[in-house]
Amino acid sequence: MKIVSYRDEAGGSRVGVVVDDAVIDATGLLRPQAGGTSAMRRLLEDGRPLEDILSGLDGDPMPLDDLRLDPIVPDPGKIIAAPVNYFDHKAEMQEAYHVDSLGLFLKAPSSVIAAGEHIRLPYTDRRFDQEGELALVIGRRASHVTTEEALDHVAGYTLLLDITMRGGEDRSTRKSFDTFTPIGPFLVTPDETGPLASLRLRTWVGGELRQDADIADLIWDVPQLIAYASSVMTLHPGDVITTGTPAGVGQIGHGDRVAVAIEQLGRLEVGVTSEGAVACPTKGATTGPRPPATVTPVRAR
Structure with missing residues (x-):
């Protein structure tokens, strides 16, 4: 459904x-x-x-x-995100650690937008990247669930773009600007999604294929993410968990079109605008993880 x-x-x-x-x-x-x-x-x-x-x-x-x-959940209670959950993304970002050391972070619920809307880049002097991801929506309250029980708490799956300002500020700041979480367009129930390990995620910017990855390559899979998240905080219906992005992140700018797709879940596409952008008041631009100057080439399949 x-x-x-x-x-x-x-x-x-x-x-x-x-x-x-x-x-x-x-x-x-x-x-x-x-x-x-x-x-x-x-x-x-x-x-x-x-x-x-x-x-x-x-x-x-x-x-x-x-x-x-609307965003598939217009008013999520919380958005829980997995940092560095693909080994190829860890390599391209020259990160020392991945999800099993970093845990999870939160994105502001107010950052969600729907398919067809626009990401609004807030600053003229900072870099912003696209990150395509598989996300899930919680359908039943979950607290300290096991990995074996985890999928019983999923209402369905959807697509998400985790838009990111690069720099040394806290992840939850850099990823929580208004419009930085496009999500949707559909909630697809697990019976129609099929085995998660069979899913393939692809992301384009301006028609250029930037990300092409198998969900089977997640470091922590969906049951692990749900189980761990539920051990930290109680999960409620309407909460969103997004699973992390593979290699191929790259800069986006005014006028771009960004799309992420998984065949069973559809295609989420949004625009990008920098109209009204101003100079950034924080000074983290030269610190933090360093993304590659050019987009990591899509691996041969």
């Missing part, structure tokens, strides 16, 4: 099921919930299996292209 978040004409949060190139609205199947959370959060927090909630789906299909998409 593919699920999408979108806005109605009045700006209200909606959720629907994708059938071919159309969407059937499922918002009316959700239980009322106080607090102003998004329709997607209401769906995930319901507690019933998604297939049970959506079994009563009925309505006229709407063309997907006519909808104003």
